[in-house]
Amino acid sequence: MTDDHEHYEAVVVGAGPGGAAAAAALARQGVETLVLERGVDAGSKNVSGGLIYAEESAPYTIDSLFPDFREAASERPVDDYYIHNVSGRDVKTFDLGRIHRHDTDWCDAVLRRKMDSWLAERVHELTRETGGGLLTEVRVNGLLRENGEIVGVTCDELDPITADLIVAADGVNSELARDAGLMDWDEPDDWFQGVKAVVEMEPDAIADRFGIDDDEGAAHLFSGDLFEGVRGGGFLYTNEDSLSVGTVFHLDSLAAERAEPHELLDALLTHPLLDQWLQGEYEEREYAAKLVPDSKKVAHPSPHRGRLLLVGDAAGQMQAQGPIIKGMNHAVTAGGLAAEAYADAKTRGDPSAAGELYEAKLNEEGVMDQLRPARYRATRSVSESDLLGTIGDAVIRSPIGAAGLKAFDGAIERAFNSPFLLGMVPDTRFSYVTLPTRIGEVLGEPVTGDNDVEPPDLADRIGDLTYDVGEPHIELVDNSFEASGTAVTACPVSAVGFGGGCYREETVRTNGSEERLVSLDTQPCVECGTCAIVADTEWEHPAGGKGVEYEQG
Amino acid sequence: MYTVVLTKGVPDFREGKVSFDEDGHLERGKTPTVMNPNDELALRAALQGKVRHGGTVSLLSMGPPGYTDVLRQGMEEVYADDLYLLSDREMAAADTWATAMTVTTGISRLEPTPDLVVAGFKTADGETGHTGPQTNWCHHMNDALPDRTLVTHVVSLDVDPDAGTLRAKRLVKGDVTEVETVETDLPAFVVTDPEFEASYPKADHRLRYKDLREETKRRAEDPEAVLTVWNHEDLNLDPDFIGLDGSPTIVAGVDPIPKGPDEREATHVSPDDGAGMETVLEELQPFAGGD
Ligand SMILES: Cc1cc2nc3c(=O)[nH]c(=O)nc-3n(C[C@H](O)[C@H](O)[C@H](O)COP(=O)(O)OP(=O)(O)OC[C@H]3O[C@@H](n4cnc5c(N)ncnc54)[C@H](O)[C@@H]3O)c2cc1C
Ligand code: SF4
Numbered sequence: 001m002t003d004d005h006e007h008y009e010a011v012v013v014g015a016g017p018g019g020a021a022a023a024a025a026l027a028r029q030g031v032e033t034l035v036l037e038r039g040v041d042a043g044s045k046n047v048s049g050g051l052i053y054a055e056e057s058a059p060y061t062i063d064s065l066f067p068d069f070r071e072a073a074s075e076r077p078v079d080d081y082y083i084h085n086v087s088g089r090d091v092k093t094f095d096l097g098r099i100h101r102h103d104t105d106w107c108d109a110v111l112r113r114k115m116d117s118w119l120a121e122r123v124h125e126l127t128r129e130t131g132g133g134l135l136t137e138v139r140v141n142g143l144l145r146e147n148g149e150i151v152g153v154t155c156d157e158l159d160p161i162t163a164d165l166i167v168a169a170d171g172v173n174s175e176l177a178r179d180a181g182l183m184d185w186d187e188p189d190d191w192f193q194g195v196k197a198v199v200e201m202e203p204d205a206i207a208d209r210f211g212i213d214d215d216e217g218a219a220h221l222f223s224g225d226l227f228e229g230v231r232g233g234g235f236l237y238t239n240e241d242s243l244s245v246g247t248v249f250h251l252d253s254l255a256a257e258r259a260e261p262h263e264l265l266d267a268l269l270t271h272p273l274l275d276q277w278l279q280g281e282y283e284e285r286e287y288a289a290k291l292v293p294d295s296k297k298v299a300h301p302s303p304h305r306g307r308l309l310l311v312g313d314a315a316g317q318m319q320a321q322g323p324i325i326k327g328m329n330h331a332v333t334a335g336g337l338a339a340e341a342y343a344d345a346k347t348r349g350d351p352s353a354a355g356e357l358y359e360a361k362l363n364e365e366g367v368m369d370q371l372r373p374a375r376y377r378a379t380r381s382v383s384e385s386d387l388l389g390t391i392g393d394a395v396i397r398s399p400i401g402a403a404g405l406k407a408f409d410g411a412i413e414r415a416f417n418s419p420f421l422l423g424m425v426p427d428t429r430f431s432y433v434t435l436p437t438r439i440g441e442v443l444g445e446p447v448t449g450d451n452d453v454e455p456p457d458l459a460d461r462i463g464d465l466t467y468d469v470g471e472p473h474i475e476l477v478d479n480s481f482e483a484s485g486t487a488v489t490a491c492p493v494s495a496v497g498f499g500g501g502c503y504r505e506e507t508v509r510t511n512g513s514e515e516r517l518v519s520l521d522t523q524p525c526v527e528c529g530t531c532a533i534v535a536d537t538e539w540e541h542p543a544g545g546k547g548v549e550y551e552q553g
Numbered sequence: 554m555y556t557v558v559l560t561k562g563v564p565d566f567r568e569g570k571v572s573f574d575e576d577g578h579l580e581r582g583k584t585p586t587v588m589n590p591n592d593e594l595a596l597r598a599a600l601q602g603k604v605r606h607g608g609t610v611s612l613l614s615m616g617p618p619g620y621t622d623v624l625r626q627g628m629e630e631v632y633a634d635d636l637y638l639l640s641d642r643e644m645a646a647a648d649t650w651a652t653a654m655t656v657t658t659g660i661s662r663l664e665p666t667p668d669l670v671v672a673g674f675k676t677a678d679g680e681t682g683h684t685g686p687q688t689n690w691c692h693h694m695n696d697a698l699p700d701r702t703l704v705t706h707v708v709s710l711d712v713d714p715d716a717g718t719l720r721a722k723r724l725v726k727g728d729v730t731e732v733e734t735v736e737t738d739l740p741a742f743v744v745t746d747p748e749f750e751a752s753y754p755k756a757d758h759r760l761r762y763k764d765l766r767e768e769t770k771r772r773a774e775d776p777e778a779v780l781t782v783w784n785h786e787d788l789n790l791d792p793d794f795i796g797l798d799g800s801p802t803i804v805a806g807v808d809p810i811p812k813g814p815d816e817r818e819a820t821h822v823s824p825d826d827g828a829g830m831e832t833v834l835e836e837l838q839p840f841a842g843g844d
Contacts, residue, residue, distance in 0.1 A: 006755050006756055006757060008756070034756055034760075036756075124763075128760070128764075132760070133760040133763065135756060135759050135760065135763070138756075138759075157754075158753075158754055158755065158756055158759075159754045159755060161756060
């Protein structure tokens with residue numbers, strides 16, 4: 001009987017930007033709100049690149065909900081924004097300042113442990129006043145149902161809890177979204193995989209090497225032929241006393257190319273272009289990885305079921321606008337709108353209408369159109385076909401194509417700066433690899449100098465992470481190489497021929513026949529979510545407080 | 554519900570903190586004093602009761618004035634509403650018996666009479682595990698105190714202050730595999746086992762736990778404000794029955810654990826070498842237990 005259960009008016013699952021925003025907005029409406037976060041600390045499980053945008057058109061921004069945010073929780077404001085098109089040593093750099101500033105009130109670099117734990121403290125203060133509060137080290141493991149209706153949540157560490165509103169802000173690989181049947185984890189092309197290194201750098205060196213002041217920051221993006229043809233790109237952002245350098249790739253492409261994510265990251269870190277900033281020094285503070293949903297494909301048009309509302313990555317609300325990645329800001333907006341929808345529904349005397357109202361608000365505020373641009377849907381069917389890719393390839397490779405590129409140099413930079421065009425960038429090798437490579441080749445200048453930094457190997461990277469190992473949280477259902485072999489390369493902490501990672505390939509000979517199998521050890525897992533998609537697994541998050549603990553994020 | 558927790562300062566035996574001289578004797582002066590690690594579990598048991606049922610938790614210790622810091626540590630790291638220190642030269646160098654006598658008298662001065670006394674298992678320096686049970690035994694000799702049921706090796710605890718009962722899971726003979734559940738009336742005396750775990754299955758518990766931790770951390774910034782110090786006169790204790798004079802234990806000597814010899818002889822035997830392995834077995838046989 002649910003009467004016996006502990007009850008809160010609202011339960012928010014996850015204390016990332018989406019959960020923090022929802023909880024703060026609910027608390028401000030006087031709603032008794034309990035926030036449950038599985039990490040030892042909010043942010044200890046989270047990774048982003050991380051540029052957080054405050055969009056002028058957004059109904060909620062992180063600083064509108066948390067006024068001291070920029071002062072206390074972010075790293076540097078980022079105004080400079082460049083993309084480097086790379087072909088071997090040839091590089092053509094475009095200034096993407098215009099697209100970066102389009103609809104942008106401000107944009108700051110962030111590190112998630114610092115950001116999320118600061119947010120969590122504010123959220124706890126706000127929600128405690130309502131009779132709720134924020135708890136860490138609690139993993140919600142499913143939805144509580146009564147007569148088929150969702151009425152609350154169940155947890156590893158606590159007795160079941162009922163609530164009138166459940167906000168699932170539990171990020172990518174949301175167990176609640178899956179439990180509700182709103183999201184599945186089947187298609188690799190619905191996701192990106194992000195991998196990142198936080199690299200130490202004194203503020204003086206940052207000032208010197210990037211030509212910026214202490215209160216300024218820079219962003220550099222990389223695309224072209226440095227990633228073995230895998231569709232995606234790299235980024236470098238300046239923090240207060242470190243750099244965030246990472247890569248984001250389409251998971252289907254990463255899987256198909258059987259590429260090793262840590263090697264692709266190293267390809268970026270060791271490219272001669274980066275020598276101007278690293279200058280032979282390299283001290284890695286942290287290696288991290290996480291899946292990123294592609295809103296164009298998975299942003300749920302109707303992200304609610306009964307009392308359950310999905311916000312942020314859990315609802316697939318992560319927008320890749322060409323090279324610009326906007327997830328945190330949309331999670332904040334969605335969190336705010338979910339809270340607003342609940343308050344409106346209550347005023348109307350029908351709290352159960354919250355989901356419908358939330359969906360309506362996402363549409364009215366233009367959020368859905370940003371996440372799933374109609375232009376993309378219109379161009380997708382043609383542009384993603386191989387035919388167009390091949391023709392595009394041929395044209396761009398021809399002398400005419402090269403002449404065209406030269407003739408339109410300025411126009412290309414302008415095209416990169418067009419939000420309208422970026423909204424339709426098709427997910428093809430052509431747009432991610434061929435075009436930027438050709439731009440680098442035809443228009444670029446060679447970089448001089450060598451980059452001789454040596455990033456740590458995978459064993460050291462894993463060894464430097466903090467783990468409090470719990471029970472294995474992933475079960476390999478089918479250990480045949482056909483079903484799960486992709487994980488050996490796609491898992492960011494595994495690699496072919498490396499025994500210290502999660503996935504390992506094994507050849508087993510029995511009575512003369514030979515079998516290719518895969519084995520799994522979850523000890524070094526960073527919970528990125530990749531093998532939930534590319535391997536045949538029963539995938540869950542570890543229990544509260546268990547598993548990897550990021551210091552930077 | 555009033556709970557008092559007993560604690561003691563011990564040398565910090567953690568790597569990097571503890572200091573030994575050449576003969577392997579502990580260098581007290583160079584080794585910091587910390588709260589006995591097992592007592593932290595006793596405090597956790599008391600805090601669990603406070604979280605679930607409210608009430609007051611006092612932390613009490615006997616020792617030199619410097620132990621205020623040990624009490625502050627307990628308050629900061631776990632919880633305490635107030636602190637009591639029994640401190641006096643006459644109390645110095647007490648064995649477990651004289652300590653139990655003194656501590657019992659201290660408890661008898663607390664207002665109101667505690668419903669529950671909780672002690673940790675062995676201290677890290679004495680390793681006897683006597684003080685808790687002896688303190689409970691001394692209750693029999695103190696007219697101001699009620700007799701209490703003693704429950705030792707407690708791994709989980711549930712107090713029902715309204716019914717005036719306590720239910721505990723305890724290890725039988727200190728064995729982790731054998732656990733029994735016992736129930737008794739309050740007032741009682743509990744000794745927590747190193748395996749003790751507090752449990753908070755309700756969100757409300759955990760939120761209150763967080764509140765109390767915040768509150769006690771603030772209080773720990775000024776421990777003097779909640780500290781009461783009693784000397785032997787305050788407690789009306791006869792110096793002949795406390796401290797060194799009141800201690801029947803005679804320490805005849807302390808032998809440091811001998812270090813391994815610097816030079817040792819080794820013979821390498823391959824597991825494939827049958828005869829060699831026989832010799833190894835013969836060599837080992839005298840050290841094997843059983844028949
Ligand atoms: C490499 C990389 C680069 C990125 N770059 C950017 C960028 O530059 N800009 C940008 O805006 N976005 C970026 N993103 C995306 C961004 O990180 C996400 O979109 C954003 O974090 C989503 O926020 P959220 O609140 O929905 O989820 P999250 O931030 O993932 O938070 C989810 C929270 O829920 C908790 N949780 C999960 N399951 C449970 C459970 N069962 N019980 C309890 N708690 C649970 C988690 O521990 C976590 O704290 C990047 C992502 C990656 C991986
Ligand atoms: S085991 Fe799976 S979830 Fe863990 S790091 Fe590897 S791919 Fe990611």
